[in-house]
Amino acid sequence: MDIAALGARAAAMIDELGAISASPDHLTRLFLTPEHRRAADIVARWMAEAGLAVSEDAMGTVRGHWHPAGRDAPRLLIGSHIDTVVNAGKYDGPMGVILGILAVQEMVRAGFRPPYGIDVLAFGDEEGTRFPTTLSASSAVAGVFPPASLAAVDAEGISLRDALVAYGKNPDEIPAAAYDPGKVIAYVEAHIEQGPVLEAEGEPLGVVTAIAGASRLSVTVTGEAGHAGTVPMRMRRDALLGASEMALAVERIAKADPHGMVATVGRMHVEPGSINVIPSRVVFTIDLRSSSDMSRREALTRFEREAHRIADQRHLGVVISAFHEVATVPCYRDLQLRLRNAVADLGHRAPSLPSGAGHDGQAMSKLCPIGMLFVRCRNGVSHNPAEYTSPDDMGLAAAALIRFIERFQLPQLDSSTGGAPT
Numbered sequence: 375m376d377i378a379a380l381g382a383r384a385a386a387m388i389d390e391l392g393a394i395s396a397s398p399d400h401l402t403r404l405f406l407t408p409e410h411r412r413a414a415d416i417v418a419r420w421m422a423e424a425g426l427a428v429s430e431d432a433m434g435t436v437r438g439h440w441h442p443a444g445r446d447a448p449r450l451l452i453g454s455h456i457d458t459v460v461n462a463g464k465y466d467g468p469m470g471v472i473l474g475i476l477a478v479q480e481m482v483r484a485g486f487r488p489p490y491g492i493d494v495l496a497f498g499d500e501e502g503t504r505f506p507t508t509l510s511a512s513s514a515v516a517g518v519f520p521p522a523s524l525a526a527v528d529a530e531g532i533s534l535r536d537a538l539v540a541y542g543k544n545p546d547e548i549p550a551a552a553y554d555p556g557k558v559i560a561y562v563e564a565h566i567e568q569g570p571v572l573e574a575e576g577e578p579l580g581v582v583t584a585i586a587g588a589s590r591l592s593v594t595v596t597g598e599a600g601h602a603g604t605v606p607m608r609m610r611r612d613a614l615l616g617a618s619e620m621a622l623a624v625e626r627i628a629k630a631d632p633h634g635m636v637a638t639v640g641r642m643h644v645e646p647g648s649i650n651v652i653p654s655r656v657v658f659t660i661d662l663r664s665s666s667d668m669s670r671r672e673a674l675t676r677f678e679r680e681a682h683r684i685a686d687q688r689h690l691g692v693v694i695s696a697f698h699e700v701a702t703v704p705c706y707r708d709l710q711l712r713l714r715n716a717v718a719d720l721g722h723r724a725p726s727l728p729s730g731a732g733h734d735g736q737a738m739s740k741l742c743p744i745g746m747l748f749v750r751c752r753n754g755v756s757h758n759p760a761e762y763t764s765p766d767d768m769g770l771a772a773a774a775l776i777r778f779i780e781r782f783q784l785p786q787l788d789s790s791t792g793g794a795p796t
Contacts, residue, residue, distance in 0.1 A: 381769025453495030463761020570754030709745030
């Protein structure tokens with residue numbers, strides 16, 4: 375196994391896919407667009423060249439099938455997504471598809487004949503950029519796609535249903551995209567870390583313990599407008615100062631959490647927004663993520679208590695509403711161990727770390743056990759044209775997937791034990 379050659383091949387494939395964009399100035403490849411079609415066709419070509427049979431389901435997921443033990447044998451799923459955010463980097467998503475293809479290609483060339491099959495999956499709609507939906511392709515594969523999502527519309531007023539039809543798909547066939555859970559062993563995804571931990575630890579690869587749960591809140595703080603020059607400080611009901619204090623409270627709560635919680639105030643709208651008027655109303659958002667659902671719920675309770683205390687102290691009103699809630703998805707311990715051992719075979723230590731970003735594994739966990747391998751990215755930068763993972767690290771990740779496949783035995787994975795072998 376030539377790790378350097380695997381890395382060089384991965385880098386060339388990344389560049390080829392990265393050239394497909396709706397803009398000549400930056401990378402933007404949205405779900406069910408002509409650019410998605412071109413990317414899917416290239417991925418299908420790569421799969422065929424690797425020795426896989428190729429199909430595409432009603433949600434546009436490209437599937438490469440390798441079934442040395444026959445189509446009725448259980449199968450291991452490996453995949454990621456090929457859609458992007460606006461002004462994206464080249465590695466987030468496509469790298470996982472490419473590494474899966476390269477790993478299976480090596481198995482085919484080596485004449486490896488496992489008692490299971492492997493399907494490599496190239497999803498769309500992981501980023502949720504075009505429609506107010508996310509994970510729709512992987513949800514269809516997992517058999518949990520919500521039909522109501524077909525009515526979602528993009529910025530041009532095009533519904534998901536109409537976009538699928540224009541893409542050449544029949545939305546009525548989406549239920550047929552689901553795998554039979556009895557024939558699926560596990561889902562494994564390689565993905566750039568999108569954070570700085572591996573780089574700080576000097577390790578190219580890491581093993582994901584869980585995909586963090588997330589809560590998103592909208593907080594409305596109301597005070598009273600007044601003249602900026604005539605109302606004394608002690609008599610003000612300044613909504614912005616109250617909102618700012620609440621934002622700092624969120625930061626304190628997250629920093630005190632032992633589970634690596636992160637909290638972000640990403641938007642803040644101030645009214646009336648005049649330079650010489652005391653703010654009367656502020657609406658801001660909170661994005662709170664943790665690998666522990668209990669810890670996240672406790673943090674939400676603490677924030678609500680703090681927000682009301684601050685509002686009372688400043689004679690303000692406050693209304694808190696949740697508009698998004700996703701539970702933590704643990705990666706199965708047995709798969710974590712197998713991935714860690716595969717990395718150790720290559721002479722490296724694979725740190726354990728949670729993922730603060732969402733992934734297709736969240737949907738796939740409804741179908742089967744999931745595992746994730748993180749790959750170091752420079753400066754932890756992602757969703758940005760500066761996103762970069764070296765050919766050396768991608769080669770090691772492909773080699774780790776190969777080792778994982780070579781040693782993979784048909785396990786019994788029990789969800790009640792969090793993935794411990796039974």
